[in-house]
Amino acid sequence: MNERINSLREKALNCAHEQYRIRKYMSILTDENRNLPVIERKALGFIKMLEQMPKFILEGELIVGARTLFAPRPGENTEGGLSAESRLSKNLDFSPDAETLAVENPGFEFYPSYLTEEEKARGAKVGIAEGYVTSHCAAGFANILSKGFNGLKKEAQTSLAGFEPETENAAFLRSVLMIIDAIQVFIEEYAALAESEALKCKEERRAELEHTAVVCRNIKEKPAADFQEALQLTWFTHLFMLMENYNLMSLGRPDQYLYSFYKSDIESGKLNPERALELLSCFFIKLNDGSDLHTDNGLNIIISGLKPDGTDGTNELSWLFIETYEQVKLVDPQINIRWHKNTHPDFMRRAMQIRGHHPMPPMIFNDEVLIPGLNEMGVEIEDARDYCIDACQDVLIGGKSDFYPIFGGTYGIHLLKIFERVIPSLPEHNSFDSFYKTLLDELRSDVAITADETNRVDSMLPQISPTPVLSMTLEGCIKNGIDKTAGGTKYNFTGFIGGGLVNIVDSLAAIKKHVFDEKNVSAKTLTKALKANYEGYDELRLMLKNKSPKWGNADKIVDDYGVEIARIFGEEVAKQKNSRGGRFIPGLMTHHQVRLGKVVGATPDGRAQGEALAVSLSPSIGQMKKGPTCALSSAMTINHKILPVGTSVDLTLQNSFLQSEADLDKVITMTEVFLEGGGLEVQYNVMDPETLRAAQAQPEKYRDLVVRVWGFNAYFVTLQKEYQDELIARAETGAR
């Protein structure tokens, strides 16, 4: 790490840019503009933010720009505008104060107020607040890099000519044009700032700043012409996405869309690998711009994998991203990789060896399953091969799709809530099969109800909170003159995630064995015990927990419940149509495992209320009795292909597993068997419980210790204690 990077990294960790942040709410609403279409008013809000944001360039920065406008801290003036808290849907199945992960934020992002009271009320009726966005998307980076803002402007002007001025299409396109104008002014201001800063600096830094000014002036209009311009334009684009979408937006496949710039610069001699590493490091540090504000920034990048033409897309940048990550060692971005059967073993091995302060093997996504799975959902094969992931780990087609998650839950449906509804009826069933059938019927109807509910809300979004900034980057929106919230882009999908599967499966196995087969406990007693949260039933709880077969141990009888529930869930979801002319696409993952565990009562797997759920398709904590191969074998039994928004197995491995070359080989072999066997995604958490405990006790010493919580990385010390404890428990019991 050179001096520049070291110093910028320290600044990021100490949040040196905090001094440039201002905190206030704003409204753009005036008597003159209140009759404008909502989308144009929303655009005005974005423009106002661009105008008001203080600009700064830190010493040594090669990539510039940051969000500097935030909501007031709690207790400060909160009049007008809205904070990220209020953007969360109100019709939740559970805890509406959702983002429990966010700890004592020093102030959230917000969006200037742009709705009339009457419009706000209309939104509130379906549970969406002003400025609500679904995030979980990736901008069309390749589109912007190749066309530039002038290119988009031209497209919008052409498209606008085809619509009557009073149409919604024209309103959308006018918004886009306003936004582009404001963006160009904003970038010009950065150019001017770089120029004036340059005057204060000595030779080398002066030249850098003068060059920054040139870069900004070029990219405010034209396509990116070289690697540095491409990085700067990518960052600005992402910054605009964050401003419109708060956070939780991903960067898609940067090793693909940045590669041509890198390659031609290297070939022309303009760039050497060392300079590329420095530029990328500056870019990575920029991506940590808001990491002091959120525990989860969801800044995912996914590298390697097939190109649209079906050949391997792993390139020098894929390798360089890994190297940069290891140099910079900050929480963001999170590196994920795509695997296919021609992935070079050297790359796989390198990726598995990624280290932060401890091994941080990437999440590994399986092209062989996802591409045909997406294709079957109607995604053209070239586009399917270009999939990426969003800010969590949901699969989408970057720049071409809108995979945003369903409403009705924070993130997906809580399958255990369905189970909770059904379980009181257990004493009425005289066979296990009859109970099981009731559960499956309930699941089917719940999927349909949730889809309807989602559509009811979804169809209101264009009127309450369209997203013209994101939309203008997505394929199809400008051409169609339609915002993505109204179905303007190429693939208008709704990602439908189910969570809690493993605890249901374990509960079913326990009921089958103890209530129906061995009759160790009556259905009545069990339901009573659950109602009492096992208070006074400790022995029963232990029996259910310790003396029942569990998911994740390659036990066919147990695994078959998972297979069937996953199939029914997948099939039912895939039948649903959304309000944007697209369809629902299923995925099975359990995130927010602590929060979801709090909102569901005791379960027959011996889990008391408040205990965390199993993460995604991993065994419950402490139940990986037969080791990781069997845990993966259980997960493999599911037909992952029909769940192409994603599934995931998150296994905790002993730190030593990735230490020696020989052991690493074995972990890689195990991973490949899982992927070859139809698994969709796997990630390994390599944590040492002692370190985690030390970090819990002395957080100040471990402020940069990065851990994986589910689909995201976070600084361990910023997590709520409950999540810290859950991670320690996983680290302790995950692997023998």
Added chain:
Amino acid sequence: MIKQTALINDIQHFSLHDGPGIRTTVFFKGCPLNCRWCHNPEAISGRRELMFYSQFCTLCGRCVEVCPQECFSIRNNKLNLNRENCDNCGKCIPTCSADALELKGTAMSTDEILSECLVDHNYYKEEGGVTLSGGEPLIQGEFIFELMKGLKTKNINIVLDTCGFVPYERIERSLQWTDLYYYDLKCISRETHLEWTGVDNTLILDNLSKLLNTDADITARIPVIPGFNADDNEIKLIAEFLLPYKEKITAHLLPYHNLGSNKYSSLGLPYKMGDAESPPKKEMEKYAMILNNTGIRTLLFSK
């Protein structure tokens, strides 16, 4: 007559250090040796044994009620287990919801063992397979050969982990199925060996010499135990012994660790190693150097 079942302590999946590739290790119960440092004390006795993990006990008293031999009693908020009367009937096990009681030694048929191993079949690929360990797999009569035969019909790679204290005929018979021997080589000095393991090592060394004269693949597994063989002299003797076979043998140096000490208390046995510590890495490296300098390919393992 062939024994229909053998007592199995554990079948461990994804065993990283029991041979090449991804392996499933079958731990048989029963060993002719009684090494002081043994980290699998539950594998020494050839009979079933009750393990009691007092830290999990909730004092529910169900075991007290159900035990026909009246082995259990609760006094002063503590569960007492009188092992003298215990005939390892296992009636207490299903009643112990807290999983504080475990009966070591499950009688399994070759088919049952096979099917448990085959769960991992896909993971074995070219290198991996099944490691037969223990205890001592070669004292399991015809059963072990039937199992090896069964594994071979599925084309599964076999590592046989043996202490070598068996008639050579048994080792000879195992040759046809064994892909790699993990042969324990503890020390060369007879007296010391007898004192620390309970048996004379003449047979073990003779058997090893004979085996080394076949074309079998052999890895010598050398546990490095403080007070026993953790000194230059013993390691040099081992090096001398192996010297003639240096072309074909690999040695593994495994440092003593006390991770098995809790098992002793769970079995109601005294831990005989006291507070002996693992040999430091530097010391292990020195021993590895002695062997390597003799020309014996040596790998050092961490605890």
